[in-house]
Amino acid sequence: MENGSRHVLKPMDSEQLREYGHRVVDFIADYYKTIESFTVLSQVQPGYLHNLLPDSAPDHPETVEQVLDDVKTKILPGVTHWQSPNFFAYYPSNSSVAGFLGEMLSAGLGIVGFSWVTSPAATELEMIVLDWLAKLLNLPEHFLCKGNGGGVIQGSASEAILVVMIAARDKVLRSAGKNSLGKLVVYSSDQTHSALQKACQIAGIHPENCRVLKADSSTNYALRPELLQEAVSRDLEAGLIPFFLCGNVGTTSSAAVDPLAALGKIAKSNEIWFHVDAAYAGSACICPEYRQYIDGVETADSFNMNAHKWFLTNFDCSLLWVKDQHALTEALSTNPEFLKNKASQANLVVDYKDWQIPLGRRFRSLKLWMVLRLYGAETLKNYIRNHIKLAKDLEQLVSQDPNFEVITPRIFSLVCFRMVPIDDDENKCNSRNLELLEAVNSSGKLFISHTALSGKIVLRCAIGAPLTEEKHVKETWKVIQEKASYLLRK
């Protein structure tokens, strides 16, 4: 490779791939071996890398050693270590040996599976594996691939919610007329992920038609069906068209769970598309004891769970099931001559290009298939249960400390807590909790994040990194307590 500039490049030499591939496998294995030695949240300053790298691409080849050396000395300091056992921020983004191998295979085969014909195995494995997972989740039959429904891998929950919103929008506009866009109304609780707002922006839903319904501690931040019913009735009276409802199973702020069955009933009787966002908590619902949290999913038009969050499948792998695939394909199909082929024309196959925003797509089902096969359903359930147990233990530790309070009852693996207010001063309490957040995260020993619930700043500890064990959670709690004591002494 080093002398490549003088020759025509042979960029896919199998023996070079073997040699360098082995080297990078060792590099990554060594990374995981030492992952606890890194500062979890990167502490670099904005612009740090600009000074470390040249201003332009090299004219001539450099060596793998040079690049890996730069990864070590220049890139890694700027990495926030999502796979660290001490990463508790946001929600986890699981990686695993199986997921990693699946990514390698997918990158190695290098196919682009937009239409069935461009690699039948990519489309078919995706259909099969999404059916497998639908069965593990005990989803209703109409989400399986055999009828009008089916599953598809999207890049993210944002894309999942966008494509179903477009499908729902166009379905309504086909009868109401395309000039009715300004009448379409979207419903959700104020705990819903910002992905919904973004989807509305992209789909052109008027901001004043987005009903962000208040949820509070009285329902543990779940949406109250009465509020939805009232809002829908008001909008109908005003001549508007209710068309889309997003229900949550495990919100990003506090893992709140909306009452799906009651919401779905209202949606159904008003012909509203009901989307269920279970991006994080969906994974837990493969365990029979947690399946109750998606009870009512049979009333939904679409259901989303991110295998790349808490299901050991490397990002990106967001699983979307729909009841009516034709609503999706009617909104998203194009049929240019250069992509026509016999199987598609004869309507014998699924072409996933018409279920998603992009045309191209990677062979992402491979990694999910490998996770399911190399670990097996029972082991995966225990994996989830272990995280939930660790969170339960932490919840107890928090509740035993008089300086702290648990803010919402923990359901899955997220613990929401804060330092208690002193003299009822909520403002000072918020500042103190933000100070605590800053103090623990800048220690480099762990990374937690925050949210706001009913005006309170709340700290979030989401357990779910693949390497997290009991000792990490205990040590994390110790660091938080120490930093809190220091703040209180100040």
Add this chain to the structure above:
Amino acid sequence: MENGSRHVLKPMDSEQLREYGHRVVDFIADYYKTIESFTVLSQVQPGYLHNLLPDSAPDHPETVEQVLDDVKTKILPGVTHWQSPNFFAYYPSNSSVAGFLGEMLSAGLGIVGFSWVTSPAATELEMIVLDWLAKLLNLPEHFLCKGNGGGVIQGSASEAILVVMIAARDKVLRSAGKNSLGKLVVYSSDQTHSALQKACQIAGIHPENCRVLKADSSTNYALRPELLQEAVSRDLEAGLIPFFLCGNVGTTSSAAVDPLAALGKIAKSNEIWFHVDAAYAGSACICPEYRQYIDGVETADSFNMNAHKWFLTNFDCSLLWVKDQHALTEALSTNPEFLKNKASQANLVVDYKDWQIPLGRRFRSLKLWMVLRLYGAETLKNYIRNHIKLAKDLEQLVSQDPNFEVITPRIFSLVCFRMVPIDDDENKCNSRNLELLEAVNSSGKLFISHTALSGKIVLRCAIGAPLTEEKHVKETWKVIQEKASYLLRK
């Protein structure tokens, strides 16, 4: 792992990653060693995989050997081998050792870089590497990251065109009022990729406001500026709002190149957002002798080139540059409490989540960086030149055979040709060419695709797979000639 069901799973064991990682590297290296032995276009029947795999996920772990064995015996027969040296369909989707190593590193680090703080290196390397490539392409200064502009990696050209269309739409609607959506008009030639139509569908542009302007052989399928000017004037007179123009450098059908400077002038004087889609041919423009084809790009508001097509960077890696990043972020930003952080709040950093549809994003700049460093700019130019030379040779072979004709003059590495009509019967000629397509592709020896130009079915041979050498092109031409002779004898 095999006994994992009895224990809590340790899914990210570094020594297991090392052992299995090496095994999969060997699997992939062996695949490339034997890639020419596979049928290029998969010949399986729809539904083939359903009968080969179980109906549900296993309860207990299986071994890596079992899975790799299934990949070999069940998946590979259903794979269409995009990396085969005999893959000439659509446009290439390059993989390379460097791109593969970059994907491995990205999957290995397992970060999610939506905001700067979630891994500063991911955002900063992306900015740096996009600047590197902008300089290689000699793009105007305003596309560099230092000012209001900048580059970003999107998943695909479809997403690139969608985000800039949304940005342009919302910019206009902010002044014209959101009820003006029905007045917005989009312009392009009829040779433009279906990604534009899809973006219009998603963005809610009314279908009757999509001006698909006819291009024909008189301009080698480039859009005539007069046609654009006429259409814009007509729409203005009708009280409509021209707002988006897509120009092409290397269309999917025939690699046609629109006259950017002339189109850009019209766009500018009418305040139309001018997007340039150079998804395929943009790569060639790093060579000084091909840079002319993007002359006029300085009049564009956005420019897109897919590094995952012809630039050795594994899918997905679609490079988008914009002149005004604020137009993007105003349309796509959300700012939930749970993502707030000091660096973002202080406006010190770029948060790429606001430049794209999804929230999450992989560390995709790593693979582009590795391609640029391990190969170097000069070698990459020669790589492109070699493919173009091979295409030139094929063009000559075609033009020398009286049974065939070249349909449009070749500019880059795509040769458009067909069997000539007999007795001026165009219909029969079209059928015969489709028969030829079927015959060569079902031989398994190669894969070419087709398009339609002015009603003629045209065969496309796009040279650009990383392993393609002179002998493959010659052999491919021989197969095509043989199958054609057979059809003519019939």
